[in-house]
Amino acid sequence: MLSVAAEWFSTWFDSPYYHRLYQNRDYAEARDFLSRLLTHLHPKPGATLLDLACGKGRHALYLSEQGYGVTGVDLSAQSIAYARQFAHAQLHFHVHDMREPLPYGPFDFVLNLFTSFGYFEHEAENVVALRNAAATLKPGGKMVIDFLNTEQSIRELVAHETKIVDNTSFHLYRHFHNDFIVKEISFLDEQGLEQRFEERVRALSRERFEEYFRMAGLRLAEVLGDYHLHPFDPATSPRMIFVLKK
CATH class of the missing domain: 2.60.40 (Immunoglobulin-like)
Structure with missing residues (x-):
């Protein structure tokens, strides 16, 4: 059994049992969300996007199919090995720990989706990861962090x-x-x-996220509450989807 201090994600995400347990995730729902999100953000044709913690690359593939230049990064070597079957001239995948500076970019958008944040044992690492992501954004670029509504x-x-x-x-x-x-x-x-x-996953409140954003030099533009992009309601929303500007 993993110890509490172990970085659980470095082992579990590479396990075949992780992919077995979650094989029935609703990718159609995810693509519907991504479609709405793109409409909401309206990237310019040919915009560059970073899928931060991209997993096996399905969402990055969908984003590239919409005509954008997409880079997907993830700590899981197994997931990136799988994702690379989809790679082409406008879609690239790399093994990367978000706590390390990103040698890719710059990007118009950084997307961190489906609760792929807050895993680290030390809270300061969350801020480091955000600063690294923000550093890859072009001036005026946007970042989206999709997290669960912790209180609910x-x-x-x-x-x-x-x-x-x-x-x-x-x-x-x-x-x-x-x-x-x-x-x-x-x-x-x-x-x-x-x-x-x-x-x-760390039980991060909206207020704590906003503290992180200030430390990372990011400005909060809006908070959405679900995959249909309704405004965030602390009492009823299942998600906290932060849209940030550099």
């Missing part, structure tokens, strides 16, 4: 559930601990051995 997520936390995917029973236990929303995942592998992993 904690309020509606499902403590335990079991998901059966391809004959694997995943037991999921969720709780709030030391400023993190934690999901413990246990299952038996093909050899009948118990495997345990964790997912941990």
Whole structure:
């Protein structure tokens, strides 16, 4: 089992069981969101976009299909190896830790989508990651950070559930601990051995995000509350989608 201090994402995201557990994610819904977001942001033809924490590249591929130059980066070598099958002259993928300066860009837009932030053990690392991303933006460029509505997520936390995917029973236990929303995942592998992993995302409030943004030199333009881009309502919105300007 991973220790609490371990960087859980560096192991879990490269595990085949991670991709098995989440294989039924609604990519049609994600593409609908990206389509609305592009309409909302109205990038100019040929604009350059960074997909920060791009995973296996499906969303970066969709963005490139809309005519933009797209670079996708992710810490998971396995995910980037998969994503590179989609690469072409206007779509590139790189293994990269967002805590390190980005040698790519500059970009008109930086997108960090589907709660791909707040994983780090030390809070200062979140600010470092934001500063690195902001440094790749062109003057006047925009960044979008899509995060869960933390207060609602904690309020509606499902403590335990079991998901059966391809004959694997995943037991999921969720709780709030030391400023993190934690999901413990246990299952038996093909050899009948118990495997345990964790997912941990820092329970960041809007106010704390705004503090980060100030430290990263980013100006908050608006906050949207869901994938249909309605205004953010702290009591009812499932998401906090921040649109920022450099």
